[in-house]
Structure formats: structure tokens, C-alpha cells
Amino acid sequence: MPRRLFPATPSKLASFADCPRRYRYAYLDRPTPARGPAWAHNSVGAAVHAALRSWWELPVPGRTTAAARQLLYSAWSPAGFRDAEQAGRWRARAAGWLTDYVAGLDPADEPVGAERQVAATTERLALSGRVDRIDSRGDELVVVDYKTGRSACTDDDARGSPALALYVLGVRRTLHRPCRRVELHHLPSGTVAAFEHTDRSLANHVRRAEDVAEDIGAATAALDAGEDADAAFPAVPGRQCGWCDFRPSCPTGQAAAPPRETWSFLPEEPAAGAQPPPAS
Ligand code: SF4
Incomplete structure (x- = not known):
């Protein structure tokens, strides 16, 4: 029989490589364990990405810096910010990045x-x-x-x-x-x-990705065979527990790193001792 291919996305593989327990929480456990609140830096990244996608969907004459700003405002979410004042300040800052960026693009250079x-x-x-x-x-x-x-x-x-x-x-x-x-x-x-x-x-x-997939397959098979979930998908505590979405459901992670405020990874307001999370 041909071997069944493992369905993989980069984020799925990265999740297991960082912490097998996080992978289990995200992709296997149902209902999905409780996640923490939204992060402000993720709100910034999501709005910028959404605005750029929509900007390229506009007719060429409409691809202006003003349109980019408006699209960012439409996509903006205040989730994760300390208060409305902070969210507003970051909205203006992100709009500045975005308009500077699209000013350097050729609107007629249609992406594939x-x-x-x-x-x-x-x-x-x-x-x-x-x-x-x-x-x-x-x-x-x-x-x-x-x-x-x-x-x-x-x-x-x-x-x-x-x-x-x-x-x-x-x-x-x-x-x-x-x-x-x-x-x-x-x-x-x-x-x-x-x-x-x-x-x-x-x-x-590819070799590294296949190695991770092999490990996921072995862990999943062990779980299916009755092995304890925490043994099959062990926690790997570390500083990443400070920004892990599943921290509220993970006693190991709670013991490993102090809780961060959800705006603490914005560049201007780093928490004391904070390390940058993976860039969005
Ligand atoms: S809080 Fe830490 S140990 Fe727990 S799942 Fe997240 S990364 Fe893993």
C-alpha cells in the first residue's frame, strides 16, 4: 500500500517542533482547550495583512496610499490593546508603515x-x-x-x-x-x-519537515495506542510559554514563565525581560 501523506502546513509543523503539547491542544484535543486573549501585536499584523490583500484587489487606479490607509482602518481591531488610546496610536503608526510601503509599489505590477x-x-x-x-x-x-x-x-x-x-x-x-x-x-x-x-x-x-511529521505520526500513534497524552505529546516549557495561546490551559507553561500583558510585545512598550515572540 502506498504510504499515506501527512497533511502539513508550516504552522502545524512549527507548533509541534516548538512544543508537542501545544500541537496536541491546537490540532487534536476536542473541544479545543481554552486559549488566552488576543495579542495587540497580532492585531497589528492581521490588519496590515488584510489591508494589503484588499489593496491588491482594488482596480489599478484605486491602489493609492489613501486607499491603503482606509483599508487598514476598516480591518483594524483593538483586540489586545491596553485601551482605546493605545489602540488609536498604533492604528496611526501601522497606517504610516503601510502608506510608506505601498508608496514604493507599482500599482500596475499585478502580483500573480x-x-x-x-x-x-x-x-x-x-x-x-x-x-x-x-x-x-x-x-x-x-x-x-x-x-x-x-x-x-x-x-x-x-x-x-x-x-x-x-x-x-x-x-x-x-x-x-x-x-x-x-x-x-x-x-x-x-x-x-x-x-x-x-x-x-x-x-x-523538506528533510527537516518530514522528520517533524514523522515525530507527529509516532506521537499520534502512541496516543491512539493508549499512551498518556502528556507522555506522547510532552510539554516543552520555556520563554515561549509567555506568549503561548494555550497558557491558560497549561499548568506547566504557567509555572515556566510569568504572564505577559497582551500589549507587551509592541515595540514601544516591552515588558521587563520580555523576549520577542515570532514575528507576525
Ligand atoms: S504554555 Fe508552554 S508548555 Fe504549555 S503548551 Fe504552551 S508552549 Fe507548551
């Missing part, structure tokens, strides 16, 4: 996709994911990922991102065009970090 779903298979994986933007440059397609986190991204970030590598495979398979370049567009700093994948670098990412 915006928040485009792509998929690919490997020997063991059925991969899928949603790419922020796919550009056509010359004969090739380019994977563009928007970032709104605290720090500017580096070329090493672009090289090492499992998600971007898997998107390259998905773009190739879904759109039947060459693709090897990945870019991280960090809106707060206006910088772009990039990497051009080779067959070897992609193979390394």
Missing part, C-alpha cells in the same frame, strides 16, 4: 497571487499554505512574506524560514513556474531580506 493558497507533495507530506504575495519577475516567481514584528528581518531569516521554503515548493507545483527567491518585507523598517533557494537548501528544509 495575494494570499494565494498553494500546495505540493513530497515523499511523505501533503503540504499546503497561504502565501502573502507572489510576484512575477522575469521568468520566475518570487515568494513575498509581509512582516510587522519588532525587529527587521535578515537574509538568514529568509534562508532559514521553513514556511518560505515550503511555499517555494507550493508555488512551483501550483503555478507551474520556476521559483526560488523568497523575500521578507518588514514594513516597520521598510527593509527587505531575501534568499535564493537551491535544490539543496530546499531538500534540507
Whole structure:
């Protein structure tokens, strides 16, 4: 019998690699264990991403900086902010990033996709994911990922991102065009970090992803065979427990890191000793 492919998204694999218990909470336990409240930095990232997707859906003449600002306002959520004053200040700040960013874009340079779903298979994986933007440059397609986190991204970030590598495979398979370049567009700093994948670098990412999937399969089989859930999917406590969505349901995580205020990862108001969460 052919081996059944493991259905994987980059976030699913990353969740298990970071903490198997978090993976179990997110993807296996039903009803899903209680999650914590929304984070302000995620609200910022979600609004910027939604505004950019909608901006590219406008007719070309409508793709203006004013339209981008309006779209951001429409997509804005105050979830996670301390109060209305803080949310308003951040809305204005994010609108500034966004308008600066779109001012540098050619509205007529139609992307091949915006928040485009792509998929690919490997020997063991059925991969899928949603790419922020796919550009056509010359004969090739380019994977563009928007970032709104605290720090500017580096070329090493672009090289090492499992998600971007898997998107390259998905773009190739879904759109039947060459693709090897990945870019991280960090809106707060206006910088772009990039990497051009080779067959070897992609193979390394696939191998690591398949190893994680293998571990997920083994843990799931152990759980199905009656092993204790906490043994099959052990907690990996660490500083990430400070921003883990499942902290309210996880005594181990609560003991590992102090609770953070939901706006504590905004760049201007870091909590004492806070480490940056994964950039959105
Ligand atoms: S709080 Fe920490 S240990 Fe608990 S699930 Fe989240 S990351 Fe894992």
C-alpha cells in the first residue's frame, strides 16, 4: 500500500517542533482547550495583512496610499490593546508603515497571487499554505512574506524560514513556474531580506519537515495506542510559554514563565525581560 501523506502546513509543523503539547491542544484535543486573549501585536499584523490583500484587489487606479490607509482602518481591531488610546496610536503608526510601503509599489505590477493558497507533495507530506504575495519577475516567481514584528528581518531569516521554503515548493507545483527567491518585507523598517533557494537548501528544509511529521505520526500513534497524552505529546516549557495561546490551559507553561500583558510585545512598550515572540 502506498504510504499515506501527512497533511502539513508550516504552522502545524512549527507548533509541534516548538512544543508537542501545544500541537496536541491546537490540532487534536476536542473541544479545543481554552486559549488566552488576543495579542495587540497580532492585531497589528492581521490588519496590515488584510489591508494589503484588499489593496491588491482594488482596480489599478484605486491602489493609492489613501486607499491603503482606509483599508487598514476598516480591518483594524483593538483586540489586545491596553485601551482605546493605545489602540488609536498604533492604528496611526501601522497606517504610516503601510502608506510608506505601498508608496514604493507599482500599482500596475499585478502580483500573480495575494494570499494565494498553494500546495505540493513530497515523499511523505501533503503540504499546503497561504502565501502573502507572489510576484512575477522575469521568468520566475518570487515568494513575498509581509512582516510587522519588532525587529527587521535578515537574509538568514529568509534562508532559514521553513514556511518560505515550503511555499517555494507550493508555488512551483501550483503555478507551474520556476521559483526560488523568497523575500521578507518588514514594513516597520521598510527593509527587505531575501534568499535564493537551491535544490539543496530546499531538500534540507523538506528533510527537516518530514522528520517533524514523522515525530507527529509516532506521537499520534502512541496516543491512539493508549499512551498518556502528556507522555506522547510532552510539554516543552520555556520563554515561549509567555506568549503561548494555550497558557491558560497549561499548568506547566504557567509555572515556566510569568504572564505577559497582551500589549507587551509592541515595540514601544516591552515588558521587563520580555523576549520577542515570532514575528507576525
Ligand atoms: S504554555 Fe508552554 S508548555 Fe504549555 S503548551 Fe504552551 S508552549 Fe507548551
